[in-house]
Amino acid sequence: EAGVTQFPSHSVIEKGQTVTLRCDPISGHDNLYWYRRVMGKEIKFLLHFVKESKQDESGMPNNRFLAERTGGTYSTLKVQPAELEDSGVYFCASSQVTGGYGYTFGSGTRLTVV
Amino acid sequence: AQSVTQLDSQVPVFEEAPVELRCNYSSSVSVYLFWYVQYPNQGLQLLLKYLSGSTLVKGINGFEAEFNKSQTSFHLRKPSVHISDTAEYFCAVSVGGTALIFGKGTTLSVSS
Numbered sequence: 130e131a132g133v134t135q136f137p138s139h140s141v142i143e144k145g146q147t148v149t150l151r152c153d154p155i156s157g158h159d160n161l162y163w164y165r166r167v168m169g170k171e172i173k174f175l176l177h178f179v180k181e182s183k184q185d186e187s188g189m190p191n192n193r194f195l196a197e198r199t200g201g202t203y204s205t206l207k208v209q210p211a212e213l214e215d216s217g218v219y220f221c222a223s224s225q226v227t228g229g230y231g232y233t234f235g236s237g238t239r240l241t242v243v
Numbered sequence: 244a245q246s247v248t249q250l251d252s253q254v255p256v257f258e259e260a261p262v263e264l265r266c267n268y269s270s271s272v273s274v275y276l277f278w279y280v281q282y283p284n285q286g287l288q289l290l291l292k293y294l295s296g297s298t299l300v301k302g303i304n305g306f307e308a309e310f311n312k313s314q315t316s317f318h319l320r321k322p323s324v325h326i327s328d329t330a331e332y333f334c335a336v337s338v339g340g341t342a343l344i345f346g347k348g349t350t351l352s353v354s355s
Contacts, residue, residue, distance in 0.1 A: 133286070164343075171247075172287075172333065174342040185342065220287065230275055230294060230337065234287035 131155065133235035135221050141241045147209040150238045154203070154223030160184075161204050162224075162232070163196060167217040175219075178204060179227065211242045245270040247334050249346035256353055258326055264319040264349045266334030275337040276317040278308055281348075282330045290332070293317065304328070329353045 134153040142148050154161045163175040175194070176186040180201035189196070193212070198204040208215050218239050222232040250265040268274060278290040291302025298310040308319045317334060334346040 162342075169347075171347050172335075172343075172345040174344075177342065188342070222287075230277070230292055232289070232343070234279075236284070236286040 133221055133223050133233050135219075135235035135238050137238060138236065139239045139241075141243060142211055144213055144242055145210045147207065148211055148240060150206045150208075150219050150221075150240070152204045152206070152221030152223075152235060154221070155233055158223035158225050158233075159201070160224045160227055161198060162222045163204070163206055164220040164222065165217050166220070166237075167214070170217075172220065175206075184227075208240075211240075213242050216240055216242045245274065245336055245338055245344050247336055247344055247346035249332075249334050249349050251349050252347065253350045253352065256324055256351070258353055258355050259323045261322050262320065262324050262328075262351065264332050264334075264351065266317045266319065266346060268315050268317065268334075268336050270315070270336065270338060272338055276308075276310060277335040277337070277343065278302065278306070278317070278319050279333045279335060279345075280330050281333065287333065290319070324351070324353045326353050326355060 159180050161178040164172050166172040174188040177184045178198045181198050195207045218237040220237045222234045224231040246269045248267045256262050276293040279287040280290050291300045293300045293310045301307045306321050331348045331350050333348050335343040
C-alpha cells in the first residue's frame with residue numbers, strides 16, 4: 130500500500146511569491162489533514178477534509194492560505210502571497226476513520242520563504 | 244484548552260542505556276494519547292497510542308508508555324536504546340475530535 134505522498138519535498142521561494150503544496154493521501158482514506166511546524170514550535174493543526182468538504186479549518190492562520198481537495202482525492206495547499214513567517218514544514222496526513230487516531234503522515238514539505 | 248508539555252527538549256544517552264521521555268498534558272476531559280517519532284528526513288511515524296483499557300501501552304521498536312491519569316502524564320520508555328533510535332519524538336493528545344495537539348518534541352541522541 131502506498132503511503133501519504135507529499136511534494137515537493139522542499140521549496141524555496143521569495144517573499145510575495147505563490148507556492149502550492151500537494152498531498153496524495155492513501156487510497157480510500159476519506160479524511161485528510163494538514164499540519165504545520167514552524168521552526169522551534171509545535172506541530173499545529175491547520176485543517177481537516179472529509180472527502181472534498183472542509184470539516185474543520187480552525188487552524189488556518191489567515192486568508193493567504195487556501196486548501197482544496199477537488200473530487201475528494203488529492204489536496205493542495207496554496208500560500209499566496211508567501212511571507213517569511215510561513216517558513217516551516219507542512220505535513221499532510223490521512224485516515225480511514227475520524228477521531229484523532231489512525232493517522233498516516235507524509236514526509237512533509239519544507240517551505241523556506243526568503 | 245488542551246495542551247501538551249514535553250519536559251525535555253534534548254535527551255542524550257549512551258547506547259544500551261535506558262531512556263524515559265517525559266510528557267504531561269492538561270485536559271479537563273478524557274483524551275487519547277500518542278507518541279510519534281520522526282527519523283531524519285522522514286515523516287511522522289506512530290510509535291504507540293492509548294485510547295482506553297490497560298494503562299501500559301506497548302509500541303513498536305521496543306518502546307512502551309504508561310498513562311497516568313492522576314498525574315496527567317504519558318511518559319515514553321525504552322529499557323535499552325540503540326543508535327538507530329536517534330530521532331525526534333513527539334507526544335500528542337486528541338480530545339475525541341480529529342485534531343492532534345502536539346508537544347514541542349524531544350530530540351533523543353544515542354551515542355556509542
